[in-house]
Amino acid sequence: MTRSPRRADRTWLFSLAAMLLLAYAVTPASQAADQLADTIETIAPSVVGVGTHAPTRNPRVDFRGTGFVIADGKAVLTNQHVLPERLDEERREQLIVLVGEPGSPEVRAAETVAHSRAHDLAILRIDGDPLPALSLGNPDDLRPGNQVAYTGFPIGMVIGFYPVTHTAIISARTPLALPAQRDDQLDPGQVARLRREQPPMVFQLDGTAYPGNSGSPVYDTATGQVYAVLNKVFVQGGREAAVREPSGISYAIPLDLAAPLLEEYERKFR
Template structure:
């Protein structure tokens, strides 16, 4: 079971649902801020490092409002009128806890997880020295599970940001947070894997996997190297029995920092897009294309009038680098472009017929999701609603008992191909379905697994 580390008012409830971990990650540190983990050459013991960096990790208490549980009879207007019940059900306060990291001591910026503060009516931050402040929510981004808070306080300590791209599997790391609301707790482990994705097909993922113990309440807490550099934001775990089994995930701080910059400037994340539908370059595909490359993203289609088309990108090109940094696959490219501000310039390196070429283009803003007209959907898939989902097509809703439901389609499925022909938009899906008269084979992702759904 994949657990997204949610806030939880009770320990028992957290163990059987999600694990809410709170973290805050980076921004450029002002000269006046007190930064720790300066990266000196003198090796220090772990207790010495922790003594310096733990004041930068905070506990977050969230108050939200939840509808009170009511008897179904209370929904009957005649019953309510007879017993003179109030028209609106009473709401009850709900308390939950998470963690956060101070990343700018002068401005009081704190990074944490979106799911920690989602729906909050009040957010309180408690420092290691027991000072308590009410925090302002600057902005939040569900797709990366990152949120930015601000407190009006002095004498804060901020963590210095590390470079996740320099991490290697086996590096020692430390997770700091507030598990189960017990208070600041430190656990240690190693980097188990890098660039994990596929846990949430709609999100932007490039997780650092670690076996450092992460539990409910750690959400938004810090993942730091042995010398105190902040490299990740603890976010989620896989927990078959509801508790920690040594498989935790953190959002890389470079991704969190990019989100933070946009939240400060715009209060939201304005994602970029270049108008391509992509898929991973596999060894078999590389052999079929006759190229000597192990990683990259194959362009399956290019939208008319998009930045990619204007720059000369064609279907079949293999994108291997963005702004001088190699990409590992389609998820990596999606992250790089999606987190590039709209209007920014990016340099794309790609292979065509084995020849390496470079082009520059301006990133467009991500438009609102478009939905398919129900009249354009075949009767065999009637009852399903589709919408664009960052290079793929999301099944937004499936009516119970409809032909689409009976065919096996489920809400949340992400369609990537029809009869082995890649689709990147609702318009492409509608066109391909309209051209298909026989059996429909839908290549899709469901719950992180890829499967083929045959509709006759």
């Protein structure tokens, strides 16, 4: 029994429609994944580890967080809380950044040239040749629901110098202060202080991060433009709890709050 030409045409059209629907369903997701992979390749060489080095200490390097290269290629933006309160001069401790290829980092000396304790931001100046600087975007372009990524060293040097990338969405813009874990822990004095001090607005992210991620660049998954600096994670418990049971709630400082520090850096090294 042979098919009629009309029935054969219908079968061919149905097959073509099915293939087109399948292509439409699969291609956008795969394209987005490839796009993010390309973006990570561009971002990773500019992401550095931040810590201290002391020749008589074991281990010699104390990893403290993440940073990323901006401006002239010798400026590193990170969190203020990543930096030590003071350096141990007796042990000849110095501030450093770790740069280079995954698995084989180069140690570069660094110095703090601008910082803001109120906004938990700092800019370092590193020795040696300039590194690729990341492109900075306008934080006002981000809205709740936008997808972003951040690359850093979430568990420090436990697995070695290998940058790790997480993705998230922007959940909200919220005050920087986290006054309490529950409503019943807020007293009128705390509420009044928050209103008086008017803490800056930051991004809340629906994404998992860890203590070592502090200072990671938060960037657009397609363009690689950086909009914020990962600042902290919401935890119920101490540092161990943050690693063992991450909350999936993280916070990032918008780059507009780093503008005065960048201006200070450029005045010094213009």
